[in-house]
Amino acid sequence: MDALLLLIASTVSTGLLLGAIFALVAAGVTIVYGCIWLPNASNGQFFVLSGLVAWGLTSSYGFNSFTACLIVLAASILLSLVFESLLFRRLYNVPDRNISYFVITLGLTQVMSGVFSMTFSKWSDQFSLPPLIQGVTMIGPFPMTNNRILVLAIAYTSLAILFLLLRYHPIGRAIRAVFQNREAALLRGVNVHSIYKISFVLGSTIIYLGGLLYALAYSFDLSIAWTMSITAFAIMIVGGPGSVLGALVIGLIFGFTQAIVSNFTSPTVATFSYLFAMLLILLIKPNGLFLK
């Protein structure tokens, strides 16, 4: 009986954590898609990149996890600006740009995974960050590391901040206006191109943040990148492209699915189920569950 309770508790905590990370990454992808029409197929590589760089900073240069994560986040904003101005800005005015963007980011995936396999995979094959804080807390009868509780708190706080930002801040409202109707937003005085830039930086930074949180909570290898790309796309399509609420809800559901499935069989079965869910939604209700 106790073993069963423990199993349920660990499943719930894993589900909450994975769900929040999935929701963050998928929200990043869906904001960028809803705004710029940029389906970022390389989100998994972005996700892994932040964890890898933070790993390099902590293991080779002796930074603690907190400083390393802050450095990575600051660098990620710069990197997103570089990507935006070098690659993505060029196609802002092309009508059918989503397929071009999709191909470009697939190429980017290939470049980044090639770079990773030439560098990081030669140095190690499992990566993880040292915990942010030490110690274990008992929640009722269940032990949980303080580090994981903190990661959980950061993840849900970031989700809440993101939601409030999109709901109430003028920039968030402008982003949502562009989601709904570019021309009308333009007529109401929204600078559409600068909103494109802001939303790309915002979305990418959330993806990098998700990667950092994952690296803090679990150890990972390079194969997570492609799985994450597929998962984030599945969440975006099932939730509805451009719907942040959909990304949150479906992200949590997928996180719990993965946590439950992992108790019985390989997580690949969960990946299969995401693929099927995405296929079904694409064929039956291409707008997703959360868009009108």
Add this chain to the structure above:
Amino acid sequence: MKIKLQHVLMLVALLALPFFTQEDRFLGFILGVTLLSVFWATGMNILYGFVGLMPLMFAAISGIAAYALLYFIAQWHIDFWQALPLATLFASLIGVLLGLPSIRLKGFYFTLCSLIIQSTITLAFIFFPTFTNGDTGINQISPPLWMGEPIKGFIFECILSVLAVTGIVLAYFIYNSQLGQRFIAIREDDVLAESLGISVFLNRVIAFFIVSLYAAIGGCFYATYIGFISPRSFDVLSSLNIWLFVAFGGKATIAGPVIGALLLAPLPFLLQSLDAYKDILSGVLIVLITLLMPGGIYGAYLAWRNSKK
């Protein structure tokens, strides 16, 4: 339909290529792989260039055909030439069945759907090792027999060049036929095409079937020519590579995919020292082609020639 001299010359040159590499086995092997790429790229161009759908599940269909071929040969004790049509038909029907629901989608959503199907099939290849031997792959595949003799080396390359030329000629006839014109009408404006009485659905299914035939035949010859297949031979990257041949050469033309495959397919072999950079190189090419030269090399040449007139 007029047949231009340069087209005929190109085909004759393709047919003559194996004779130049007859002495050197290494060059011969590169040529064999390149000719297969020419065949595959020509096939993908029918769907990508003419109908305007980007099928990233192309390699998966090749894989299904290759595994089915080996299974039929081992199970029913038939030879390559009997198993080839069976495996081809089987894989093409599977391809059409898988593609059937996604055919209503277009643009990005079709591509995403085909990417999902490709990923699912790659995962299935790895996780159902009964037919595929899992990640280890199947090696020492025996070459096809002809008059009791195994076909190897020079003769096989001659067969592949005939295959490539047949594929190109077929694509040329499709391009110039009413069918090809319907494909192009659908690519340009599917609503208008539908209102003119062209069944978008039916024509896309036909295109899908033709392309699956190309993929499947190529897959069967690939397995027996290389002698080794694994799920990695037929993953997303292979599909993207074939797409890159088409896009680099120039989509929606007959010569474009041929030029693209001839230029790009031998690169990883010729630049052995660059092998580690192969993925990075093709990724960079994908980005640059999409950003700067959407028409590909041949498209850029045609634009330049038209601007001179």
